[in-house]
Amino acid sequence: MTDRLRFIWPPILIGVLVLAAWQAIVVVQDIQPYLLPAPSLIAQNFFGDVSLMWGTAIYTATTAFLGLVLGTIVGVIMAFLAQRFIVVNNLITPLAAGLAAVPIIALTPILNNMFSITSRTPRVLVTMIIVFFPMLVNVTRGLVQVQPVQLELMRSMNAKPRTVLRILRVPNAIPFFFTGLKIAAPLSVIAALVAEYFGGPQEGLGSRIASSAANTAYGRAWAYVVAAIITGLVFYLVTIALERWTTPWADRSRSA
Amino acid sequence: MTDATQTAVLAEGVWKIFNEGQLGEVTALQDIDMTVQTGEFVSLIGPSGCGKSTLLRVIADLTEATRGEMTVAGVTPHEARQKQLYGMAFQQAALFEWRTVRRNVELPLELMGWSKDKRRERALELLEMVQLSDFAEHRPWQLSGGMQQRVAIARSLAVDPPLLLMDEPFGALDEMTRERMQNELLRIRRETGKSIVFVTHSIPEAVYLSDRVVVMSPRPGRITDIVPVPLGADRDEDTRESDDFFHAVTAVREALRGRVGGAEARARIGEV
Ligand SMILES: Nc1ncnc2c1ncn2[C@@H]1O[C@H](COP(=O)(O)OP(=O)(O)O)[C@@H](O)[C@H]1O
Numbered sequence: 001m002t003d004r005l006r007f008i009w010p011p012i013l014i015g016v017l018v019l020a021a022w023q024a025i026v027v028v029q030d031i032q033p034y035l036l037p038a039p040s041l042i043a044q045n046f047f048g049d050v051s052l053m054w055g056t057a058i059y060t061a062t063t064a065f066l067g068l069v070l071g072t073i074v075g076v077i078m079a080f081l082a083q084r085f086i087v088v089n090n091l092i093t094p095l096a097a098g099l100a101a102v103p104i105i106a107l108t109p110i111l112n113n114m115f116s117i118t119s120r121t122p123r124v125l126v127t128m129i130i131v132f133f134p135m136l137v138n139v140t141r142g143l144v145q146v147q148p149v150q151l152e153l154m155r156s157m158n159a160k161p162r163t164v165l166r167i168l169r170v171p172n173a174i175p176f177f178f179t180g181l182k183i184a185a186p187l188s189v190i191a192a193l194v195a196e197y198f199g200g201p202q203e204g205l206g207s208r209i210a211s212s213a214a215n216t217a218y219g220r221a222w223a224y225v226v227a228a229i230i231t232g233l234v235f236y237l238v239t240i241a242l243e244r245w246t247t248p249w250a251d252r253s254r255s256a
Numbered sequence: 257m258t259d260a261t262q263t264a265v266l267a268e269g270v271w272k273i274f275n276e277g278q279l280g281e282v283t284a285l286q287d288i289d290m291t292v293q294t295g296e297f298v299s300l301i302g303p304s305g306c307g308k309s310t311l312l313r314v315i316a317d318l319t320e321a322t323r324g325e326m327t328v329a330g331v332t333p334h335e336a337r338q339k340q341l342y343g344m345a346f347q348q349a350a351l352f353e354w355r356t357v358r359r360n361v362e363l364p365l366e367l368m369g370w371s372k373d374k375r376r377e378r379a380l381e382l383l384e385m386v387q388l389s390d391f392a393e394h395r396p397w398q399l400s401g402g403m404q405q406r407v408a409i410a411r412s413l414a415v416d417p418p419l420l421l422m423d424e425p426f427g428a429l430d431e432m433t434r435e436r437m438q439n440e441l442l443r444i445r446r447e448t449g450k451s452i453v454f455v456t457h458s459i460p461e462a463v464y465l466s467d468r469v470v471v472m473s474p475r476p477g478r479i480t481d482i483v484p485v486p487l488g489a490d491r492d493e494d495t496r497e498s499d500d501f502f503h504a505v506t507a508v509r510e511a512l513r514g515r516v517g518g519a520e521a522r523a524r525i526g527e528v
Pocket residue numbers: 274275282283284302303304305306307308309310311475
């Protein structure tokens with residue numbers, strides 16, 4: 001417990017110091033809110049209507065979560081196919097790399113035209129495509145990169161390819177899955193939020209940040225940014241908790 | 257012709273040529289004739305790259321001979337693998353880190369469809385044999401290198417195969433641990449009566465463990481000599497310091513240097 005406290009205190013202390021310095025600079029230098037609002041102003045907006053913050057964050061988090069789940073499912077399925085069929089692998093890898101190079105978010109306005117104006121679907125689709133790539137790459141790696149000696153061992157024990165998949169490849173891929181998920185989870189929040197900048201329903205953190213800034217409500221815009229940071233952090237921390245719970249054997253690398 | 261049923265391994269004119277007729281053609285094994293009697297301990301020794309692992313892999317049906325006949329416990333290597341007539345251990349312990357020590361030992365039994373209770377019982381029995389009972393529920397990475405290798409040996413014994421194939425299993429261990437492991441292996445062999453084919457590049461290790469040492473030449477891998485080791489069945493730390501041990505080590509060393517027969521040293525170990 002004291003160990004944990006030792007880890008937690010320094011970042012908190014630094015955070016408080018930075019906030020204090022920030023507040024002092026804004027007050028002393030009389031910096032205008034559109035340049036940099038004081039922490040006190042942001043806090044005032046944030047705690048002024050917590051339920052609004054919560055509801056707005058929930059909308060974006062829901063988009064992110066749906067995109068994350070769907071993108072993960074598709075990525076994992078594709079990874080299994082890529083592992084099983086070299087043809088699929090040769091087809092998917094350049095395709096996935098190509099997709100990763102396209103600024104997917106820029107497609108949002110086009111997708112928006114395909115669905116009704118109140119629809120969340122275009123945002124979920126964009127998030128899903130963005131999540132798909134790190135999941136595919138990492139899970140494929142985990143399924144393929146098993147120690148050659150472990151494969152020889154499985155063969156010496158007369159294991160069929162399906163058994164090798166179940167006994168060796170899938171468990172081997174689980175830490176890789178979480179490596180992918182740790183990238184994909186915060187990314188899904190960013191994707192869902194940025195997708196809101198490109199039209200569609202005026203809901204969610206992205207839409208509100210944009211509209212608050214347009215209405216010169218800078219304190220409020222920043223309060224939404226804080227909510228967005230918290231949302232991303234929650235996604236990341238939940239992923240880490242899930243990882244610790246499902247892969248206790250990886251404790252070695254964590255305690256080291 | 258040797259009677260196949262009496263032999264654990266019988267190789268007749270075995271060749272292994274990788275990429276035959278292609279650009280990177282490598283003759284890894286050339287005309288190998290070798291017999292391992294049932295219950296015998298035979299080491300393969302030779303410089304690295306001479307085809308020791310390849311020979312072991314042909315026996316295990318992990319790769320196919322290009323030419324020649326290989327018989328394992330009276331059947332083809334393929335049949336021997338399907339019937340699990342051999343167990344295998346490698347230089348790396350190759351344990352699955354997501355499984356406990358006990359469940360690693362259970363793996364071959366699981367693949368053969370044993371029930372959970374029987375698996376568990378057998379694994380605990382084997383862990384007792386390799387003196388790791390206290391570590392059954394540990395994770396592999398919580399064990400030292402020597403302990404991990406003992407788990408791998410226990411796993412190779414799980415289905416109680418008549419033959420053990422070991423590819424430099426102690427190659428990554430320090431000298432002390434290595435000698436302890438050699439004693440353990442001799443004890444296990446006495447207790448179980450397995451036939452063992454053991455790859456090593458350590459001369460003292462080959463001599464200490466084996467009934468016969470098969471000496472191989474650098475590429476293309478041929479058997480240049482087979483040195484008998486008349487040290488008897490009961491070997492212990494004193495054996496390592498005996499004259500007979502020293503003479504056998506010299507005989508193997510001479511054979512490795514290409515002195516055909518190593519005649520002088522052999523005379524001393526009372527062959528000829
Ligand atoms: N799959 C392979 N393809 C091509 N050459 C190989 C292959 N496996 C082994 N070799 C070659 O065969 C020779 C014998 O290798 P190996 O049996 O591993 O030697 P050792 O175990 O005695 O060190 C080496 O020259 C090696 O490069």
